[in-house]
Amino acid sequence: MRSRPRPIAVILSLLLVGFLVAVTWRATAQEDAKAGPAEAAEPAQKKEQPEWEKNVDKFFGDYLVSPFMKVLFFDFWTSRWLFPEVVPEVKCPKCGTKFNTIETWGDSPSRVEMCPECGEGKIVTTKGTKVPMIVFWLLIGAIFFTLRMGFINFRAFRHAIRLIRGDYDNPEETGEVSHFQALASALSATIGLGNIAGVAIAVGTGGPGAIFWMIVAGLLGMSSKFAECSLSQMYRDVAPDGTISGGPMHYLREGLKDLSTKLGPLGSVLAVLFALLCIGGSFGGGCTFQIVQSLGAVREGAPWLDKYPWIYGVVMAVMVGIVIIGGIRRIAATAEKIVPLMCIVYVATTIYILIVNYAQIGDAFRAIFAGAFTPVGIKGGILGVMVVGIRRASFSNEAGIGSAAIAHAAAKTEEPIREGIVASLGPFIDTVIICTMTGLAIIITGVAGSHPGLVTENRGAALTVEAFRTVNPWFPYILYVAVVLFAYSTMISWSYYGERCWSHLFGRRTAIAYKLLFLVFIVLGSVVTATKILDFSDLMILAMAFPNILGVMMLSGKIKEKLDDYWGRYKSGEMQPYRK
Amino acid sequence: MNWLPRKTVVVPIDFSEDSFTAMDVAGEMVDEPSGLHVVHVLPVLEPQDPGVIWNQVDNESRSRHAADAMQKELAARGHEGVQVAIRFGNPGHEIAHYAEEVGAELIVASSHGRSGLSHLLIGSVAERIVRWAKCPVLVLKK
Numbered sequence: 234m235r236s237r238p239r240p241i242a243v244i245l246s247l248l249l250v251g252f253l254v255a256v257t258w259r260a261t262a263q264e265d266a267k268a269g270p271a272e273a274a275e276p277a278q279k280k281e282q283p284e285w286e287k288n289v290d291k292f293f294g295d296y297l298v299s300p301f302m303k304v305l306f307f308d309f310w311t312s313r314w315l316f317p318e319v320v321p322e323v324k325c326p327k328c329g330t331k332f333n334t335i336e337t338w339g340d341s342p343s344r345v346e347m348c349p350e351c352g353e354g355k356i357v358t359t360k361g362t363k364v365p366m367i368v369f370w371l372l373i374g375a376i377f378f379t380l381r382m383g384f385i386n387f388r389a390f391r392h393a394i395r396l397i398r399g400d401y402d403n404p405e406e407t408g409e410v411s412h413f414q415a416l417a418s419a420l421s422a423t424i425g426l427g428n429i430a431g432v433a434i435a436v437g438t439g440g441p442g443a444i445f446w447m448i449v450a451g452l453l454g455m456s457s458k459f460a461e462c463s464l465s466q467m468y469r470d471v472a473p474d475g476t477i478s479g480g481p482m483h484y485l486r487e488g489l490k491d492l493s494t495k496l497g498p499l500g501s502v503l504a505v506l507f508a509l510l511c512i513g514g515s516f517g518g519g520c521t522f523q524i525v526q527s528l529g530a531v532r533e534g535a536p537w538l539d540k541y542p543w544i545y546g547v548v549m550a551v552m553v554g555i556v557i558i559g560g561i562r563r564i565a566a567t568a569e570k571i572v573p574l575m576c577i578v579y580v581a582t583t584i585y586i587l588i589v590n591y592a593q594i595g596d597a598f599r600a601i602f603a604g605a606f607t608p609v610g611i612k613g614g615i616l617g618v619m620v621v622g623i624r625r626a627s628f629s630n631e632a633g634i635g636s637a638a639i640a641h642a643a644a645k646t647e648e649p650i651r652e653g654i655v656a657s658l659g660p661f662i663d664t665v666i667i668c669t670m671t672g673l674a675i676i677i678t679g680v681a682g683s684h685p686g687l688v689t690e691n692r693g694a695a696l697t698v699e700a701f702r703t704v705n706p707w708f709p710y711i712l713y714v715a716v717v718l719f720a721y722s723t724m725i726s727w728s729y730y731g732e733r734c735w736s737h738l739f740g741r742r743t744a745i746a747y748k749l750l751f752l753v754f755i756v757l758g759s760v761v762t763a764t765k766i767l768d769f770s771d772l773m774i775l776a777m778a779f780p781n782i783l784g785v786m787m788l789s790g791k792i793k794e795k796l797d798d799y800w801g802r803y804k805s806g807e808m809q810p811y812r813k
Numbered sequence: 814m815n816w817l818p819r820k821t822v823v824v825p826i827d828f829s830e831d832s833f834t835a836m837d838v839a840g841e842m843v844d845e846p847s848g849l850h851v852v853h854v855l856p857v858l859e860p861q862d863p864g865v866i867w868n869q870v871d872n873e874s875r876s877r878h879a880a881d882a883m884q885k886e887l888a889a890r891g892h893e894g895v896q897v898a899i900r901f902g903n904p905g906h907e908i909a910h911y912a913e914e915v916g917a918e919l920i921v922a923s924s925h926g927r928s929g930l931s932h933l934l935i936g937s938v939a940e941r942i943v944r945w946a947k948c949p950v951l952v953l954k955k
Binding site: 409410411414415418472473474475476477556557560561562565566569570640643645725726728729732741742 | 828853855856857858859860861862863864865866867868869870874875876878879882883899903
């Protein structure tokens with residue numbers, strides 16, 4: 234490794250940080266002039282926006298984001314025929330008679346609330362439930378892979394545990410890292426604010442039932458993760474120096490070409506599309522979302538950040554910058570290695586919260602199951618809850634998204650299926666364990682109901698802080714440490730995914746441009762509102778599932794072939810553990 | 814420039830077929846095989862690479878692997894007794910630098926002949942060798 238960073242890189246990063254400080258200083262100064270609370274920050278910024286910025290903003294909105302949204306969040310016209318919520322009996326305000334409402338379908342769903350006794354009432358027009366195409370696509374993909382691979386998510390579970398324990402690790406095989414190390418690297422990218430803030434947002438908007446659907450999506454997602462990571466091992470590139478590069482941009486192109494020469498061009502298109510979306514995703518969910526949500530939590534403990542949120546952004550940008558531009562390896566390595574430990578501390582803390590509130594555990598589970606099938610007062614009814622649950626689960630565990638396949642390609646093995654099985658543990662740890670624990674803590678402490686303001690502002694991490702505070706005034710501090718560390722390690726890992734995709738498209742020489750952009754987005758994340766970032770992040774990360782799931786589905790026959798061969802050898806005892 | 818056989822000729826190899834063709838051309842221009850210096854430039858690994866994070870991959874191991882692979886490949890093509898060097902960093906810069914170090918009289922490089930957008934973005938290593946080298950450079954165009 235080079236002993237010291239290139240001078241040009243240092244100068245550029247210093248210039249950038251200086252520029253960012255100047256820009257954000259100006260923006261916050263304008264906010265201060267208005268002296269409004271946090272909610273007023275956005276209108277204040279808008280007011281001061283110069284004409285050219287507005288034009289750029291409008292151009293992006295009209296020609297880039299909204300066409301994208303129309304396709305990705307296309308709802309199959311479900312908003313016209315799916316009722317937003319199940320309304321129980323209504324009591325007439327005039328005569329007090331209880332009666333059932335009548336639902337009608339027009340251009341948009343309406344509910345007739347007319348009292349049969351006195352005729353008092355009105356017709357309520359509501360926007361129906363939207364089932365975004367991308368959520369549908371992720372679910373279809375996960376179900377398809379679960380069935381096609383014969384419930385690999387359940388039947389390989391015990392084998393997966395033995396694999397990460399290192400029983401089958403042969404140091405002579407091709408690759409860079411062990412099964413456990415590859416899984417830990419992939420998890421450092423997936424375990425982030427999605428597990429802390431995302432879950433709180435899910436419970437806030439979808440009710441307790443969202444947790445049920447998150448767990449379902451997590452269990453099914455294990456199969457998607459298995460399929461994509463097996464493929465990434467099958468079509469990885471091994472350089473003469475022994476280093477590995479792989480991921481969807483490799484297997485989409487090589488795999489489809491391998492399937493049939495006619496599919497070659499399609500594979501290339503999907504690979505480029507994936508790489509572009511992954512770069513976008515790294516700026517969204519891999520960067521700004523982490524910043525905006527971790528800042529939301531840290532603010533609770535350091536109120537002075539309310540006034541100068543950009544300080545947090547700049548500090549984080551410098552911390553990330555010294556690793557990705559300065560090339561300081563030690564910091565990145567330490568942060569990523571602490572992640573598994575921090576997960577244990579986090580889960581232990583939530584278990585403590587459950588123990589303290591043990592009397593409510595039964596009620597919490599009842600609320601989760603009842604809320605999953607017969608939600609009351611939730612926008613969108615059962616479908617609405619499903620959409621929220623699946624969307625937040627996919628955002629957190631990235632199954633079907635294809636990102637983790639980049640990290641898993643580096644595992645040291647000659648058996649692609651083996652790494653796929655290891656990877657399938659990712660959604661289990663991420664969603665079924667960690668997300669569920671966060672969800673239970675939030676439901677049991679009832680913070681979603683007592684802090685409606687945080688729910689409407691999508692400040693999920695702040696909601697989790699409140700849940701922790703109810704048990705012990707010191708608990709939020711554990712969370713602050715966890716949140717900052719998870720955000721940091723997720724950004725480091727995602728900047729690697731993004732950089733791989735950038736280099737794949739534009740060559741390594743221009744990677745510095747990507748890294749500088751990444752730092753800009755970190756600072757941006759600290760000054761933009763949470764809801765805007767949530768939409769942007771979802772859009773970019775979930776969109777990666779389009780090219781990825783399509784390609785993996787087409788290649789599922791090849792995976793199945795390898796899986797049957799591997800499983801046959803495993804079951805017959807032909808394959809012996811390296812270490813018994 | 815005279816056409817007498819040279820003592821030291823540097824050939825950058827990136828393991829592509831084209832670059833091995835340059836070996837054949839260079840072989841004719843040098844008086845002894847030991848005067849042929851083959852150089853392969855490896856990219857600097859990202860600090861976030863899983864192999865770097867877990868301390869499994871370093872420049873020493875990469876250098877060893879690449880040199881082994883190069884010796885094997887060269888032997889298979891009938892080039893025995895040539896010098897092999899592995900460098901890290903920007904290919905154009907490192908190749909020119911290496912040529913200076915060994916006092917090369919000539920660099921023979923192949924050009925991939927990329928054009929259009931990928932030429933603009935990735936550029937040509939051969940072009941950069943020409944820009945930075947302090948000795949004559951022979952670029953073999955496809």
